[in-house]
Amino acid sequence: MxxxxxxxxxxxxxxxxxxxxxxxxxxxxxxxxxxxxxxxxxxxxxxxxxxxxxxxxxxxxxxxxxxxxxxxxxxxxxxxxxxxxxxxxxxxxxxxxxxxxxxxxxxxxxxxxxxxxxxxxxxxxxxxxxxxxxxxxxxxxxxxxxxxxxxxxxxxxxxxxxxxxxxxxxxxxxxxxxxxxxxVPLPSVEEVCSVLTGVCRKEGLLLPPELAKQIAEKSGRNLRRALLMCEACRVQQYPFSADQDIPETDWEVYLRETANAIVSQQSPQRLMEVRTRLYELLTHCIPPEIIIKGLVTELLGNCDGHLKAEVAQMAAYYEHRLQLGSKAIYHLEAFVAKFMAIYKKFMEDGLDNFMF
Amino acid sequence: IMSQLFLGGKASSGKLNSWVEPSFGDLFGSSGLNSLPLAKAPLSGGNKSRAQPSGVDVGGKKPRKRKGALQAAKPVFPPRRQDSQEPQDEPWVQVYAPQLQAELAVHKKKVEEVEKWLRVHLDLNHGGAVLLLTGPSGCGKTATVHVLARDLGCQIQEWSNPVTTSEYRTDDSFRQTFDPDSRFNSFHWTSQTGAFQEFLLRANKYDRLPMRGDGQAQDRKLILVEDFPNQFYRQPGCLHDTLRRFARTGRRPLVFVVSDSLSGDSSSRLLFPKEVQEELGIRTISSPSHGASWYATLSASCEMTRCCRAVVVVFSDPEKAVLEQLCAGSSGDIRSAINSLQFSSFAEHSLEKGAWASKKGKSAASAARVPARPKGGNRSTRSAEVLDDSPAIGGKDTSLFLFRALGKILYCKREAYEGCEVPKLPSHLSVHQRDRMIVDPEVITHKQTCRSHMSGEFFSLYLHQNYPDFFSDMDDVARASEYLSDADFLTAEWSSRPTMSEYGSSVATRGLIYSNSARAQATSQSHVGFKPLHKPHWLHINKTYRENYLAAQSLFISFCLTPVSLMTELVPYLAQLSNPMRNQAQIAFIQDVGHLSLRRFPGRLKLEALGDKEPGGLDLDGESDDAGTQTTGQGTRTLPSSSQEPGADFPSSQPQPTTADALLDEEDILIEEYDSD
Structure with missing residues (x-):
C-alpha cells in the first residue's frame, strides 16, 4: 500500500x-x-x-x-x-x-x-x-x-x-x-480542495467540503502536505467530521511549545532549556532554517506592532548568519536570546506604563 | 637480543662478577674478557655501549634509568661507578635513584599494589600475566618496578628498541667475515615487530645463563617493556596479537610502562584499548602525578629534598625558594626536577647563588606568599603568576587544563584600578565601564590552541555550552550570544579559517567577559560559587543530525523527495499513518526520528561533566565531521581522541576538588577491583 x-x-x-x-x-x-x-x-x-x-x-x-x-x-x-x-x-x-x-x-x-x-x-x-x-x-x-x-x-x-x-x-x-x-505556482485553495475530494472519492471516502477547506488552508496550499494531512485524518477518524482536528506533525507541535517557552519566561536558565529543545529538533533532522522560520512565525503572533518589525529584522539577520556560519546552534541561540531580551524589556515597559 | 639485562638483586659492587667489571670499569682493550665471542672490537665508548647488545649493564649499582634527559647528552663517557670520585659525571637521577621502597616517591598504596601483583605473578607457571603501569612522566613508574624487583629478588629483562638497522649490518658483516661459508647470514634483517616478538619469546622461555658469582639462583624474572616498536603505534592490532600469543604461552609476568601526557594523546589508550585490557586480563595501575603544577610545590619539594638529601649535603644547600621554583617548574616530574637541580648546581656550584640572583627577587616573593595563602582561595592569581614566570632552567610548559581555562574566562576575575589611574567613561557610557581583567584571554586561548592542540572553535563550543550559567541578566546573555555568533561567523569560511580562528576565539572570549555586566567591577563580583562545567553537545548533535539525514535519504529514496520535504513532511506524517512500510529499517527510523517526545524537557541529552584534570581531548571525530561540509579545510591533525564518548575513557570524569582526594578515591576503587579478581 x-x-x-x-x-x-x-x-x-x-x-x-x-x-x-x-x-x-x-x-x-x-x-x-x-x-x-x-x-x-x-x-x-x-x-x-x-x-x-x-x-x-x-x-x-x-x-x-x-x-x-x-x-x-x-x-x-x-x-x-x-x-x-x-x-x-x-x-x-x-x-x-x-x-x-x-x-x-x-x-x-x-x-x-x-x-x-x-x-x-x-x-x-x-x-x-x-x-x-x-x-x-x-x-x-x-x-x-x-x-x-x-x-x-x-x-x-x-x-x-x-x-x-x-x-x-x-x-x-x-x-x-x-x-x-x-x-509552477501553488494550487489555489479551491484546487487543493478539489484534488482532495477527488482522491477521497477514489478511495471510497466522503470528505466534507469544510474539512477539505480546512486542510487546504492549514497545509499552506502545499498539495503534498495536504494529502498527507488528509490521510492522517483518515487514520485518526473515519467517517470524517467537518470540525475534526487536523493532525500536525510532532515537530511543529514541539516547535510551538518551544516558542511558548520562550515567551513565557526570559532567563538564562530558560535559554538553556530552549537550547536543549533546539538540539532535540536538530537531532530529528529538522533543518535550522525551518526551525528559525517556525519560531519567528510563532513568536510574531505574540508581539505588538513595532516589536514585530524588530523581531523580523533580527530573524533575517540571524538567518543570514545561519547561512554563512558553520555551527547553527550559535545563531539559533543568539536569536532566541535576543528575542528574550527585547521581549522582556517590552513587557517591563508595558508594565510600567500600565502602573502609571 | 637487544635487551638489557639488569641485575635486579643485590648486585652490590662487591658481588659484581668478573666479566662485567672490565667492560665498564677498565679501559676497553685491556682485559677483554667478553663473554660474547662475536663481539667486535669496540671503537669508542659511545659505540661500544650500544654495540654490545646483550651486555649486562650495571651502571654502578643502580638500575639505569633510560630517558633521563641528561643521560642522553652524555653517553660519551663510559659509565663510572658512583663510589669513584666524581659523582657529577653521572646524572643524579641515576646516582640517587631510590633503593628502598621507603624512598620511592610514589604513593605507598600504589607501590603495595604493584608489589602484590608481582608477588602473585612471579611464581612460575602462573601464566602470562600482563601489568600496565601508567602515569605522567617522571612520577616513578620505572623506579617502582626496579625497586620492587630488587626486593623480590628477580631479574628484569627489558626491551629497548633497536637503534638503527646499521647495527645489524655491521654485526652481519662481522659474522660474515668469521663465517664466510654460511649462506644464511648474507643479509639478515628483521622488523622491529618481529624482533619484539622474538624478544618476548626468548625472554619468556629461557632463563638467563647462570653466571659465575651470581649469588643465589635467580629463576624469577620479569619482562619490562617501556619502548614500543613504532609499528605498534600505527597498528595497535599487531601488539594485541602478540599479546594474545603471550597470554597463552607466557610464563613470566610482563610489565608495560606507559607515560601519559597532558595533551590528550594518551598512548596507553591507543595501545591498550579497553576491550583488549579486558580480554587479556591486563591489570592497570596508574600512578597519579605528584600534584599538578599549581600546587605541587609543597609535596614535590618534600620528595625532592628526600631524593636529593645526599646532594644537599655535598653541595651548598640550595635555597628553599630555588627548590620550590624548580618543583613548580617541573610540574610533578621528579626526573626533570632532579635533572634541573643538577644542572643548576653543575654549571658553577660555587656561584650557584649568582645564577639564581636574577630570579631571586621574584621567587623569594612568591615563596613568601605561598604559605600565607590558603590553598583553595586565590589559586587563580597564583597560578597565573606561576604560568608567567616559568623557571629559567628545566621548566616545563605548564599547560593549562581546559577546566581551568574555561573557568578563567567564565568567572572573569577583575581587579579594581588603583586610585588616580581610573580612566573614566562619560556618564552616558558608564554602562560600559569595566574594571581591569586579571587574565588576558588571548593568553588563555593561545595556551589552549598551542599546548593542548585544541582548536579555537572547539574552545568556543565549550564556552558556549557553559556560559548561560554564569549570567543573570537577559540583556547580557543576548549580547554574549551575539558575540559567539560573531565568532562563528568569522571562522566560517574554511579557506580563511587558519587566520581568522585567532580572532574568532578572541571575539568569543572577550565578548563573553565584557558582556557579563554583573561581574564588571571588582567589588561587585558576587560570589558565583562553584558551577559544574559540561562538555559541548553540539558535535554529538551535529553528528546525529547528519547521520539521520543520510539514513533518511537512503531509506526513503524511492519517494524522490528533496531532503527538506522528506524530513519535515513525509517522515513525520508517516509516523502518524499506520502505513505498512517496506522494511524494518524504515519502521525503526520512523519510530526514532518521526516522533518527537512531547514531554516538556526531554531527557535525551545527558549533561556530561567536564573533569578538572581533563585535557579536553581534541575531538577529531566531531571536528572533521564538522568540517565535512567545508571540504578539506582541516583534518591534518591525527591525534586520536574520544571525548565525545561518555567519560568511560577518562578515569577522572568527575570534577575532583583536590588531588589528595582523588588519589584516595581512586585507590579505594582499584583495591576493590583487586579483591574481586
Missing part, C-alpha cells in the same frame, strides 16, 4: 488537475520536437516534480516509469570517492547533487558526461537525447553552477537538462538564460 500522494499522482500531462494551460503548453513543447533545457521552479508541494515526470512520459512513453535506484561513485581529482544515489530509467537520470556537498561540481560533470556519451539506441524511433534531471539546483555551489553552464552547451546534442528548484534567485543568470524557465 503506498501513500495517497504516490498512488494518485497524475502520470500524464492530460491528467494534471490544475494549471491546465501550462500543461497544454508543455505538451506542445514536447510535440514540436526540439526540446530545450528546462528550469522548473516554484514552491514546495506545487507539483513541479509531477509535472516533470509527466513531460518525460510525454517524451518517452511509459518506459520512464521503470525506475531503478543506482549507487554511483565518482572519484574527484583529489582521489576522494563520492558516493551518490541516483534514480534512473532508460531515458533519464535523476540526481540530487546536494547530496555530494562541496564536490557537487565533479559529480555533475561526471554524471552528465556518462549519460551524454552513450547514444540512445534506436534513435530513429526514440528521441535522440536523454534527460538529466537535477533537483535542488538552488543548493548547488557557484562553482558547480558555472561548470554546469559549460556542460550544458557541450553535450547539447545528446542530453537535455531539466533543473528543478524552489527559487531561481540562487541560480546564476547564465544558467537561467540557457533554460526555458517554467514556474
Amino acid at each position: 503506498s501513500l495517497w500522494v504516490d498512488k494518485y499522482r497524475p502520470t500524464s500531462l492530460a491528467k494534471l488537475d490544475y494549471h491546465k494551460d501550462q500543461a497544454n503548453q508543455l505538451r506542445n513543447l514536447v510535440q514540436c520536437g526540439d526540446f530545450p533545457h528546462l528550469l522548473v521552479y516554484g514552491p514546495s508541494g506545487a507539483g513541479k516534480k509531477t509535472r516533470i515526470m509527466c513531460v518525460l512520459r510525454e517524451l518517452y512513453g511509459a518506459g520512464v516509469e521503470k525506475l531503478r535506484i543506482e549507487h554511483q561513485s565518482v572519484t574527484a581529482p583529489s582521489k576522494k570517492k563520492i558516493e551518490i544515489n541516483t534514480i534512473a530509467s532508460n531515458y533519464h537520470l535523476e540526481v540530487n547533487p546536494g547530496d555530494a556537498g562541496n564536490s557537487d561540481r565533479v559529480v555533475i560533470q561526471e554524471l552528465i558526461k556518462t549519460v551524454a556519451q552513450s547514444q540512445q539506441i534506436q534513435s530513429s524511433t526514440q528521441r535522440e537525447f536523454k534527460v538529466v534531471l537535477l533537483t535542488e539546483v538552488d543548493r548547488l555551489t557557484k562553482d558547480a553552477q558555472h561548470a554546469l553552464r559549460r556542460t550544458m552547451e557541450k553535450y547539447m546534442a545528446t542530453c537535455r537538462l531539466v533543473l528543478c528548484c524552489n527559487s531561481t534567485s540562487k541560480v546564476i543568470a547564465p544558467i537561467r538564460s540557457r533554460c526555458l524557465a517554467v514556474r
